[in-house]
Amino acid sequence: GQQVMQIPQYQHVQEGEDFTTYCNSSTTLSNIQWYKQRPGGHPVFLIQLVKSGEVKKQKRLTFQFGEAKKNSSLHITATQTTDVGTYFCAAYNNAGNMLTFGGGTRLMVKP
Amino acid sequence: AAGVIQSPRHLIKEKRETATLKCYPIPRHDTVYWYQQGPGQDPQFLISFYEKMQSDKGSIPDRFSAQQFSDYHSELNMSSLELGDSALYFCASSLRQGAGNTIYFGEGSWLTVV
Numbered sequence: 001g002q003q004v005m006q007i008p009q010y011q012h013v014q015e016g017e018d019f020t021t022y023c024n025s026s027t028t029l030s031n032i033q034w035y036k037q038r039p040g041g042h043p044v045f046l047i048q049l050v051k052s053g054e055v056k057k058q059k060r061l062t063f064q065f066g067e068a069k070k071n072s073s074l075h076i077t078a079t080q081t082t083d084v085g086t087y088f089c090a091a092y093n094n095a096g097n098m099l100t101f102g103g104g105t106r107l108m109v110k111p
Numbered sequence: 112a113a114g115v116i117q118s119p120r121h122l123i124k125e126k127r128e129t130a131t132l133k134c135y136p137i138p139r140h141d142t143v144y145w146y147q148q149g150p151g152q153d154p155q156f157l158i159s160f161y162e163k164m165q166s167d168k169g170s171i172p173d174r175f176s177a178q179q180f181s182d183y184h185s186e187l188n189m190s191s192l193e194l195g196d197s198a199l200y201f202c203a204s205s206l207r208q209g210a211g212n213t214i215y216f217g218e219g220s221w222l223t224v225v
Contacts, residue, residue: 031211042201042216043154050211088153092211097166099144099214101153 004032004091006102014110019076021105023089030092032072033099034063038085043101046074046087079109113138115217117202123223124192132187132220136204142166143185144214145177146201154201160185161207172196192224 004025013019023032031050035043047056049065049072056063062075076083089102116135124130136143142161146154147170156169160179171177174192179185189196199221205214 033213042218045213045215048211048213093167095167096211097142097159097161098156098169100156104153 004029004089004100004102006089006105008105009103010106010108012108012110013079015081016078019079019083019107021074021087021089021107023072023074023102025070025091028069029072030069030094030096032065032069033090034072034074035088035090035101036085037088037104041085043088076107079107081109081111083107084109115202115204115215117200117217117220119220120218121221121223123225125225126192126194128192128224129188129190130192130222131189132200132202132222134185134187134202134204134217136183136185136202137206137215140204140206140215141183142205142207142212142214143179143183144203144205145171145185145187146203146216148199148201148219150198157187189222194224197222197224 006023033048034046037043053067054065060077064073086104086106088104090099118133144159145157148154157171159166163179175189177187199219201216201219203214203216205212
C-alpha cells in the first residue's frame, strides 16, 4: 500500500512558538489528507490537498502540498495549548479504498 | 450531525476468547474502514468494505474477520485473542470509496486482552 513517512515523531514547543510537521512519499500522491488526534481521542479530518503546490490555511494552520506531489507540510503559527495532539498525514492507495497514515507527529505545548 | 457509532467503547477479554466490535456508519455512507491503533502508534488499516463487499485488506490477522451488513453496519470479529491484540479499534466511514473522499472516524473501541 501507499507509504508515507512523517517527521518529526515528537515535538515539544513553548506556547507561542511555531511548529511544523513534514510528510514524505517515495511515489506521487493523488492527494493528501491531514488529521488531528487529541490524546485519548479519535482522528479528526482537518484538510485535503489535491493540486500540485497547493497551499491552504485554516486560521493559524497552513498546509502545503509539494510541487511534485510527493511531500506535504503542516505549519502552526504561535502554538496554543489547545493544539496539543498528534498530527497525521494520510494518503490513499491507487484504488482509493485504503487510507494509509503516516507515523504522526506528537505535539506537546508547554504553557 | 450523526457520527460514526462504535460499540462497545471498552471491552476486556481473556486470552483465547472471542470479541465482536460493531460499527454504525454515518447515514448514507456506503464505505466502512477498520483500523487498529496500538499505544503511541499510528492507525493501521485492517480492512474496508464498499457496498457490503470487501474492498481491500490490510494487516488483518487471519484470526479476525469482518463483514458489512445490508444496513451498512459492520462487525469485526476477533477470535483466539492474544495479548498483542490489545489496542484501540477505530471504525470509519465515507460516502463512496475513492481517493479524495473524507473519512470520518468513530470514537473507537478499547480492547484489553488479559
